[in-house]
Amino acid sequence: MKVSKASCLVALLIVVSLKNVYALERTPTGFYYPTGRAPISGDVGWLASDDDYYDNFCHIGHDFYANVDDLAYPISDGEIYYISYTEASWGSGNMGVFVKHLLADNTPFLALYAHVKVNSIKSGDSVFGGISFAKIGWYSGGVHLHLGIFPGLNYPSTSWGRIPSPGQYPYNGFVDPINWINTKTPAPMVAKYPNGTTNNHIFSSYTANGGSGRFGTPWNNSSFGAYVHPWPDNPSDPNVVWLQDFIELDGHWWQIVDNPAAGQAFPVHGQILTFWHANYGYTNYGAPKSNEYYATHESNGHQLVVQTFVKGSTVHYLGYDTVAETSKEGRKRNI
Numbered sequence: 001m002k003v004s005k006a007s008c009l010v011a012l013l014i015v016v017s018l019k020n021v022y023a024l025e026r027t028p029t030g031f032y033y034p035t036g037r038a039p040i041s042g043d044v045g046w047l048a049s050d051d052d053y054y055d056n057f058c059h060i061g062h063d064f065y066a067n068v069d070d071l072a073y074p075i076s077d078g079e080i081y082y083i084s085y086t087e088a089s090w091g092s093g094n095m096g097v098f099v100k101h102l103l104a105d106n107t108p109f110l111a112l113y114a115h116v117k118v119n120s121i122k123s124g125d126s127v128f129g130g131i132s133f134a135k136i137g138w139y140s141g142g143v144h145l146h147l148g149i150f151p152g153l154n155y156p157s158t159s160w161g162r163i164p165s166p167g168q169y170p171y172n173g174f175v176d177p178i179n180w181i182n183t184k185t186p187a188p189m190v191a192k193y194p195n196g197t198t199n200n201h202i203f204s205s206y207t208a209n210g211g212s213g214r215f216g217t218p219w220n221n222s223s224f225g226a227y228v229h230p231w232p233d234n235p236s237d238p239n240v241v242w243l244q245d246f247i248e249l250d251g252h253w254w255q256i257v258d259n260p261a262a263g264q265a266f267p268v269h270g271q272i273l274t275f276w277h278a279n280y281g282y283t284n285y286g287a288p289k290s291n292e293y294y295a296t297h298e299s300n301g302h303q304l305v306v307q308t309f310v311k312g313s314t315v316h317y318l319g320y321d322t323v324a325e326t327s328k329e330g331r332k333r334n335i
Helices: 005-023 175-185 200-208 269-276
Strands: 057-059 062-065 078-084 095-102 108-117 134-135 146-149 163-164 228-230 241-245 253-259 263-270 294-298 304-309 316-321 326-335
Touching: 057 253, 146 175, 200 241, 200 253, 200 263, 228 294, 253 269, 269 304, 269 326
Parallel strands: none
Antiparallel strands: 057 163, 062 146, 078 095, 095 108, 108 134, 108 146, 228 241, 241 253, 253 263, 294 304, 304 316, 316 326
């Protein structure tokens, strides 16, 4: 099979993208850490009260130490709620950004990302877990990102980062952010469109084929976030297919792709998924019409992993040769 340069480039981009998202550390419950890494001993944590720095105040957040211009990531999908440009303690040119997030039971809470620099965002804009929305700015007390967590939406007007020691319970409404993201679960995005409605075909395929134990969690692999989205990005494209990306903890990538004509959705992964994407599958092959199944090569006896796709009146058989370790389109037929 001859592979074009364009196909190689698409496959390379897929691999690089997977490596990038897998490099970001997450909590056991599914939240991202806002700097892409878990807390370390050098960070300044919840209720710290170093007199030299806090001047007899205590800290109501967690400071992730970093370098200037390191990327800042939302801990989950959310919406910009408020941007503070004027607080002097943010540092020159920096700001504090409140993002509204949801827990799995749809309970809202605010996350404060402070000492950051952002461009071209405003209240109401969407952000997506694991996709950078800001950079960390310079700060005289040590470059870091301050993460604060405030349950609910009625945040106080002042004292967002520290309060008088030994601490005025209930800490101005803030809670320990590391404990929060390690014990709470973010709102599930399985089979959800950005407007909150559900793609029932994708949801049924997800639950019928093993759920999170098989697919991992929804993955933000497009400009639409971790939601159900079109491929290509233009939903009015005559060849568009609708799908959702998932990623396992080991970095294994899945897509569950809707096939409205078949009345159901099917999971695609591994070598067949890579081949389908590298060869502009939405245009050339359409949507999957079956799950994967095993077959035997007619001429060499090799075991094949095969999945059928349908485009218009043509059924395409895409296969992966488990011995030769190659993928290609096999035969095709008209319906």
